[in-house]
Amino acid sequence: MSDHDQHSSPSTLQPMIIIFGIILAIAVVVSMVLAKPAGEEPVPVVANVEANIKPVAAVEVAAPVTEHVAKSGAEVVKGVCAMCHAAGLMNAPKIGDNAQWAPRIAQGYETLVSHAVNGIRTMPAKGGNPDLSDAEIAAAVAEMANQAGAKFDPVTLAKK
Ligand code: HEC
Incomplete structure (x- = not known):
């Protein structure tokens, strides 16, 4: 072993x-x-x-x-302005309410656009959306005012 x-x-x-x-x-x-x-x-x-x-x-x-693609007046109103102007929030003139818009419209298209661009009282400049161009704001103002009796044309304003 x-x-x-x-x-x-x-x-x-x-x-x-x-x-x-x-x-x-x-x-x-x-x-x-x-x-x-x-x-x-x-x-x-x-x-x-x-x-x-x-x-x-x-x-x-x-x-x-x-790239900034220009929105139509209707698109801007729907996306930005309607938030206040559809229901008349904070006494914003309601879309389609001729009586509320008449004294505003009487100021003239250019004045209204300038107020919308720069803001006035409780109305914020450009509806609080600084990315919008002046032309888009002008188109939105015409879109809303024309539904309350105005006959504003963004094209004539752009030519001035
Ligand atoms: C946060 C709420 C709000 C939003 C968003 C808003 N608005 Fe207004 N807007 C107001 C209020 C409130 C007034 C009334 C201000 C006043 O006369 O005291 C007003 C007034 C206006 C007027 C009348 C100004 C005048 O001289 O009588 C115009 C025009 C207008 N808005 C355009 C617009 C447009 C265009 C947009 C969208 C781009 C917009 N608003 C978005 C609150 C708003």
Whole structure:
């Protein structure tokens, strides 16, 4: 029994384990040395690609946002002015109420547009929407006043 055990293991396994250990140690050192220069280079390349792509994508996204498409008078009234002028909030002249609009209309189209653009008393400038152009406000004033007896034409005002 004891003779059989001693015959195979210690004498042949020990040098093999030592050699294998040395090979492993060399492999680890070599891989560490090789990994350093290989690992440093790809990082800046990837960063450059991302930096070069970014501005191009940002410009494409920003373009449609800055474009201002002019709204019609009806669109502006529906989207902005109706909030107060549909129900007569804070005593705003109601859309379609001739009696409330008559004294306003008597001031003339240009005066009304100027009041709507700059604001008057509790009426906020441009209905509180500074993104609207003066022409869009003029169209909205005509849209509302014409539903209460006026015959304002935004085209004639634009020519003056
Ligand atoms: C926050 C509520 C509010 C919004 C939104 C609003 N208005 Fe008014 N507006 C008023 C009030 C209140 C008055 C009456 C002010 C007064 O005469 O004291 C008024 C008055 C007016 C008048 C008459 C001014 C005058 O000289 O008699 C015009 C014209 C007018 N608004 C146009 C508009 C237009 C165009 C819009 C949309 C772009 C708009 N308003 C959005 C509250 C509003």
